[in-house]
């Protein structure tokens with residue numbers, strides 16, 4: 001997929017010091033001298049400095065001969081002087097040539113090193129002159145002059161080695177390139193965009209937002225803000241979460257906010273109604289980018305992108321799923337972006353053991369769920385349903401059982417939603433029933449099991465939901481119930497299982513392909529209990 005070109009072949013994987021090699025750049029540009037002349041000698045070895053010197057001296061002797069009168073040189077002194085100058089020039093040029101050869105070899109070694117690292121970490125890229133992935137976090141200091149406080153914070157957070165997406169995305173963003181990145185759930189994408197951001201921007205003064213991170217849900221925005229604060233500890237960065245109050249009444253001119261984390265609608269509101277100025281934003285991140293576009297926010301995102309009008313802005317898109325349509329849309333807003341895929345595009349994390357269970361009917365699902373809890377309940381567990389009504393219904397059923405269950409959906413207040421998340425994190429609840437609001441990006445330490453009580457509406461919804469477990473190298477389990485009504489839609493999900501090495505009955509993958517990728521079923525009620533029961 002990588003498109004080779006002269007410049008990418010020469011410089012891909014290298015950190016190219018443009019100032020230092022300005023002379024060489026000029027030569028490549030004019031095309032005056034190919035960087036790597038094909039050796040004409042039969043032994044095909046590039047001429048060494050000694051050989052070259054002799055060849056050039058002969059040429060000079062020929063050239064100088066026109067100044068010589070037979071038997072006597074009329075310009076003896078001048079000639080001698082000129083000859084000296086010429087030889088100085090020759091030596092200088094030879095030095096330059098050998099420097100070019102040396103640099104070419106260095107560049108080739110760099111390309112090789114980068115290719116080996118990419119192969120080792122299953123990183124696939126497309127784009128020109130892509131910098132090599134990081135070998136370690138120490139390289140942040142040796143190669144990119146990273147402040148010691150940041151490296152200290154990384155080690156305090158227990159991050160010893162970069163994950164594959166961090167290795168490649170960090171070097172790309174630090175080299176000032178835009179990127180769109182697709183890497184499995186739980187593989188550390190957040191740090192991949194936070195770290196370069198904190199390295200590049202400086203803590204500043206009031207009224208000047210330097211970085212914006214867009215997230216599809218408030219919970220994810222809150223989580224990202226917290227992660228950013230942890231990583232920035234020790235420096236006076238203003239890291240702000242766009243709350244409802246801030247979006248409606250915030251006085252952004254008097255606020256110290258270097259990094260702003262928001263959902264799209266709140267940010268758009270603040271831009272239009274609170275005069276939030278984003279013209280000096282240097283970094284814009286669209287996290288869970290496919291979801292952002294999918295939510296019907298294309299116009300809102302477009303206006304946010306336009307509000308971030310700094311011409312040298314660096315934009316990046318991150319997600320575990322990147323459909324072609326979104327990629328095409330993203331390309332329209334980015335320039336010379338690098339595309340990074342870790343592992344296989346649009347696939348589930350390999351750390352999750354996935355199972356599909358036929359439960360027959362809605363009633364069968366409730367029985368299967370209770371049975372599964374009775375057999376083994378290994379909290380924390382997330383149970384996904386397809387709507388807030390169904391979340392409330394399932395909660396009413398389970399709240400009487402002998403398990404600590406909680407629920408989260410869009411009808412709750414922001415505080416109630418945050419409490420539900422915090423309770424699961426603190427172990428106060430064991431089972432959290434959730435709608436799609438929790439499917440994206442949420443990082444709960446050690447979620448052992450995700451249960452898709454309602455069959456997910458698409459393969460990407462499935463990948464994100466089950467990706468709440470099996471994070472940061474830990475293993476996880478995902479159980480998906482299906483009924484007769486879901487059977488026609490099994491194929492897409494079964495294919496995800498197959499591509500991550502899980503077994504499925506062959507009839508599932510042999511099911512006919514459906515035109516629509518989305519699957520929304522009108523289901524029978526889960527429970528006939530009411531709020532008063």
Ligand SMILES: Nc1ncnc2c1ncn2[C@@H]1O[C@H](COP(=O)(O)OP(=O)(O)OP(=O)(O)O)[C@@H](O)[C@H]1O
Pocket residue numbers: 158159160161162163166183184185186187188189190191319320440441442443467468471472
């Ligand atoms: N280099 C690292 N070493 C160890 N753990 C890490 C490293 N980087 C990130 N983590 C941890 O991995 C977990 C998952 O990271 P993160 O939430 O960024 O995943 P993600 O790729 O954004 O997932 P999703 O696609 O679900 O949003 C977090 O708990 C984070 O602290």
